[in-house]
Amino acid sequence: xxxxxxxxxxxxxxxxxxxxxxxxxxxxxxxxxxxxxxxxxxxxxxxxxxxxxxxxxxxxxxxxxxxxxxxxxxxxxxxxxxxxxxxxxxxxxxxxxxxxxxxxxxxxxxxxxxxxxxxxxxxxxxxxxxxxxxxxxxxxxxxxxxxxxxxxxxxxxxxxxxxxxxxxxxxxxxxxxxxxxxxxxxxxxxxxxxxxxxxxxxxxxxxxxxxxxxxxxxxxxxxxxxxxxxxxxxxxxxxxxxxxxxxxxxxxxxxxxxxxxxxxxxxxxxxxxxxxxxxxxxxxxxxxxxxxxxxxxxxxxxxxxxxxxxxxxxxxxxxxxxxxxxxxxxxxxxxxxxxxxxxxxxxxxxxxxxxxxxxxxxxxxxxxx
Amino acid sequence: xxxxxxxxxxxxxxxxxxxxxxxxxxxxxxxxxxxxxxxxxxxxxxxxxxxxxxxxxxxxxxxxxxxxxxxxxxxxxxxxxxxxxxxxxxxxxxxxxxxxxxxxxxxxxxxxxxxxxxxxxxxxxxxxxxxxxxxxxxxxxxxxxxxxxxxxxxxxxxxxxxxxxxxxxxxxxxxxxxxxxxxxxxxxxxxxxxxxxxxxxxxxxxxxxxxxxxxxxxxxxxxxxxxxxxxxxxxxxxxxxxxxxxxxxxxxxxxxxxxxxxxxxxxxxxxxxxxxxxxxxxxxxxxxxxxxxxxxxxxxxxxxx
Numbered sequence: 001x002x003x004x005x006x007x008x009x010x011x012x013x014x015x016x017x018x019x020x021x022x023x024x025x026x027x028x029x030x031x032x033x034x035x036x037x038x039x040x041x042x043x044x045x046x047x048x049x050x051x052x053x054x055x056x057x058x059x060x061x062x063x064x065x066x067x068x069x070x071x072x073x074x075x076x077x078x079x080x081x082x083x084x085x086x087x088x089x090x091x092x093x094x095x096x097x098x099x100x101x102x103x104x105x106x107x108x109x110x111x112x113x114x115x116x117x118x119x120x121x122x123x124x125x126x127x128x129x130x131x132x133x134x135x136x137x138x139x140x141x142x143x144x145x146x147x148x149x150x151x152x153x154x155x156x157x158x159x160x161x162x163x164x165x166x167x168x169x170x171x172x173x174x175x176x177x178x179x180x181x182x183x184x185x186x187x188x189x190x191x192x193x194x195x196x197x198x199x200x201x202x203x204x205x206x207x208x209x210x211x212x213x214x215x216x217x218x219x220x221x222x223x224x225x226x227x228x229x230x231x232x233x234x235x236x237x238x239x240x241x242x243x244x245x246x247x248x249x250x251x252x253x254x255x256x257x258x259x260x261x262x263x264x265x266x267x268x269x270x271x272x273x274x275x276x277x278x279x280x281x282x283x284x285x286x287x288x289x290x291x292x293x294x295x296x297x298x299x300x301x302x303x304x305x306x307x308x309x310x311x312x313x314x315x316x317x318x319x320x321x322x323x324x325x326x327x328x329x330x331x332x333x334x335x336x337x338x339x340x341x342x343x344x345x346x347x348x349x350x351x352x353x354x355x356x357x358x359x360x361x362x363x364x365x366x367x368x369x
Numbered sequence: 370x371x372x373x374x375x376x377x378x379x380x381x382x383x384x385x386x387x388x389x390x391x392x393x394x395x396x397x398x399x400x401x402x403x404x405x406x407x408x409x410x411x412x413x414x415x416x417x418x419x420x421x422x423x424x425x426x427x428x429x430x431x432x433x434x435x436x437x438x439x440x441x442x443x444x445x446x447x448x449x450x451x452x453x454x455x456x457x458x459x460x461x462x463x464x465x466x467x468x469x470x471x472x473x474x475x476x477x478x479x480x481x482x483x484x485x486x487x488x489x490x491x492x493x494x495x496x497x498x499x500x501x502x503x504x505x506x507x508x509x510x511x512x513x514x515x516x517x518x519x520x521x522x523x524x525x526x527x528x529x530x531x532x533x534x535x536x537x538x539x540x541x542x543x544x545x546x547x548x549x550x551x552x553x554x555x556x557x558x559x560x561x562x563x564x565x566x567x568x569x570x571x572x573x574x575x576x577x578x579x580x581x582x583x584x585x586x587x588x589x590x591x592x593x594x595x596x597x598x599x600x601x602x603x604x605x606x607x608x609x610x611x612x613x614x615x616x617x618x619x620x621x622x623x624x625x626x627x628x629x630x631x632x633x634x635x636x637x638x639x640x641x642x643x644x645x646x647x648x649x650x651x652x653x654x655x656x657x658x659x660x661x662x663x664x665x666x667x668x669x670x671x672x673x674x
Contacts (some may be wrong), residue, residue: 009493009566057533085579089490090506093483093550094498100547101513101521108524118526165402168395181661182403185410188657188664190608192625193646197409201416201639209412212427241405246668253669302517305610309629323519323611330615336523343520354515 015081025078032064032071039064069095112341118334131341141342143317144325145349147232151303151321154236155296159289161240162247167281169248170255187245191305198238199310225311228318235319238306243299247292254288255281287365294361301350322346410654416643417441424639441644462627466648469607469624472538476545477602481595483546484553485561489583491554492561493569507558514551518611521547526615538621544612549602556601559670560594561587597667600660604653624649 039061073091076084113131116124135141169179186194202208203224214222225231258281266276304323307313313320313328322342330339415429418437428435439448446452446459490496491507501509525544526535534540564587572582588595610625617626628649631642657664 008495009569058531059533062532082579086490086494087496088486089494090487090496093487093510093554094506096483097510097513097547097550100543101516104521104524104528107528108520111524111527116527118530164398168399171395173395173399177661179399179403180665181658182406184657184661184664185406185654188604188653189410189650190610190625190628190653192608192610192629193413193649194409196628196642196646197413201642202409202412207425207427209427209429249665249668253665298514301515302519304519305625308610308614323517326519326523327611327615330523330526336527340523343517343523346517347520350515350517 015083017079017081021078025075028071028078029075032068036061036064036068065099069099108340108344111337112344114337116335116337118336124337127337131338134338135342135345140317140320140325141322144320144322145346147318147320148301148303148322150232151236151239152297152300154240155293155300158240158244158296159247159293162244162292163251163285163289165244165248166251166255167277169252183248184245186242189242191242192309194238194242195306195309198241199234199306203234225315225319228315231311231315231319235307235311238310239300239303242306243296246299247296250292250295251285251288254285258284290361290365294357297357298354410650413643413647413650416639417647419640419643421638441640441647444638444641445644445648447644462645462648465622465624465627468538468621472541472545472621472623473603473606475538476542476606477549477599479542480546480549480553480602481599484550484598485557485588485591485595488554488557489561489587492558493566507554510554511551513547514555518548522612522615525612529616535616536618536620540616541613541621541623544616545606545609548609548612549605552605553598553602556598556667556670557591557594560591564590593663593666594670596660597663597670600656600663601667603656604664607653 043058043061069092072095073088076087076091078084080087111124113126113128114124115127115130165183169176169183173179189197202210205211205221205223211222211224223230224234262280262284263276266280271279302323303321304327307319307321307324308327311319313324317325326339326342326346329335329342412429415431415437416424418431418439418441419428419435420438420440423435426435431437439450442448443451444458445462446454446456451459487510491503496503496506498506521544525540529535529540532540568586568590569582572586573579577585608625609623610629613623613626614629617623628642628645631645
């Protein structure tokens with residue numbers, strides 16, 4: 001993706017690895033793997049009450065896994081010498097990601113097709129496709145998915161605002177540093193604190209400053225979370241408030257990378273500012289804009305904290321995002337199985353849509369110089 | 370001798386209303402947006418010092434339309450007259466604050482360490498694991514960014530229960546490391562990509578080992594990028610709420626969870642909520658003001674190729 005083939009660091013170094021060393025390396029890797037397998041086996045037997053070793057939890061397996069991972073890294077160097085040292089750069093991260101993403105995902109697939117109430121003593125019960133049927137007839141889940149579409153569409157407005165702000169910051173102004181820091185601030189704040197600061201206090205119907213302002217402007221009884229559309233719009237605005245700086249900074253970086261000569265040439269040709277923007281700035285900014293929007297979409301799909309804390313989905317599910325819905329599904333009914341199924345379904349939709357989006361974006365990204 | 374050659378024409382010297390109007394508009398918009406960005410923070414700080422009547426009257430400017438009181442900090446046990454007295458709320462608050470600090474710092478450190486090594490490896494050596502080439506491995510890491518936290522949350526709840534990692538700091542640290550790792554790799558790959566390979570080639574010819582060349586030559590050059598990645602990780606992990614809310618209960622609870630759990634129960638005692646929110650955002654506000662350059666650098670990475 002980034003470096004082309006010729007850009008790599010090639011090290012030619014004959015490694016003399018003796019047979020004993022090689023055997024030792026293999027012994028470490030396979031030996032620790034055997035320990036791991038043995039531990040897993042013993043623990044499963046213990047779990048299913050065949051034998052009793054008095055394991056309280058699966059910690060021993062975790063330790064065995066860590067031991068194996070460590071031995072695998074060490075074994076690479078022993079087995080392959082210089083080549084192994086290079087692998088050592090990425091192997092820990094690969095192992096880490098696999099163990100905390102891929103393994104839980106496979107585990108999640110198992111949970112997704114079962115009914116599992118954590119607070120009931122029955123434990124996990126496989127229930128086939130029951131979760132699918134339940135999801136199919138769950139209006140609140142589809143409603144949450146629909147809301148996600150609205151939330152994602154709001155990114156267009158955020159983009160327009162972010163672009164305008166970046167353009168302004170890119171002009172000759174005084175106190176640029178102050179404005180940059182000020183504009184960056186919302187991004188630094190914790191969403192939970194923001195939901196109290198804005199959602200719960202500033203928008204409070206009686207005493208909040210924004211409600212007061214609304215009353216001054218002639219709105220009799222300002223209520224920001226009364227109607228469906230209003231509540232959704234307010235959540236959108238609060239989310240936009242926190243994340244506009246992210247897009248703005250990416251776009252600003254793009255604007256600063258445009259060579260000055262382009263604008264000078266246009267000035268010499270006597271192009272009006274509006275035309276200069278549409279014919280030069282905007283097309284040149286297309287790749288950066290698309291990157292910014294894609295990253296923003298990724299963050300938007302995780303939207304939950306503000307909703308959980310301000311409206312908890314209300315009124316009537318109008319502001320629910322998928323994440324906040326599943327959060328409540330778990331909190332209220334502690335049904336892990338159904339919640340996981342909904343999450344997996346959401347993940348599949350996201351992966352498909354993002355793949356399509358990236359494919360389309362890739363076509364547009366070709367710079368049109 | 371010093372005769373002026375170039376003169377301003379009458380047109381240049383004339384008053385240009387268009388130009389002034391433009392300036393006025395630009396600064397107007399900038400100031401309005403700065404106000405939108407900063408007012409909630411200002412509001413939170415001032416509300417910390419307001420009593421109930423001040424809240425109800427909607428007073429905004431301290432000393433002018435209300436007298437600041439120590440109510441907010443007192444409720445946290447941090448005001449001048451309560452700071453040396455035993456206080457359970459303060460204990461609780463400090464514990465949460467400390468939890469947040471430890472978790473944010475350790476997960477960012479681990480993520481930056483793992484991420485920089487990975488990014489360096491991916492930008493310098495060609496790997497082949499089965500069908501996976503460098504670009505595939507990069508994509509594998511970056512694609513973790515798409516993964517919504519909710520997909521992992523419930524499986525982790527169950528797994529952590531089995532592993533007795535529920536409500537522990539280590540459990541949260543592992544998860545947070547995972548959430549910021551793709552971002553660190555994204556920033557650092559950009560950073561290492563801009564350092565010429567010839568530097569290491571020279572170092573290796575001079576007899577340095579691979580790891581030594583990486584540690585003594587490349588890392589110092591890439592330091593700004595590392596700081597940027599670290600700070601962005603710190604911001605994200607400090608503010609994280611979703612996993613913390615699900616996976617912690619009493620021992621490892623972080624500050625955002627504490628703030629969230631108070632929101633319902635305070636009624637009109639806004640000062641105490643304001644104090645708590647203010648305490649939750651203060652460290653990052655300070656970091657944002659001091660290290661703004663690095664944050665912007667980190668976020669702009671990858672945007673411009």
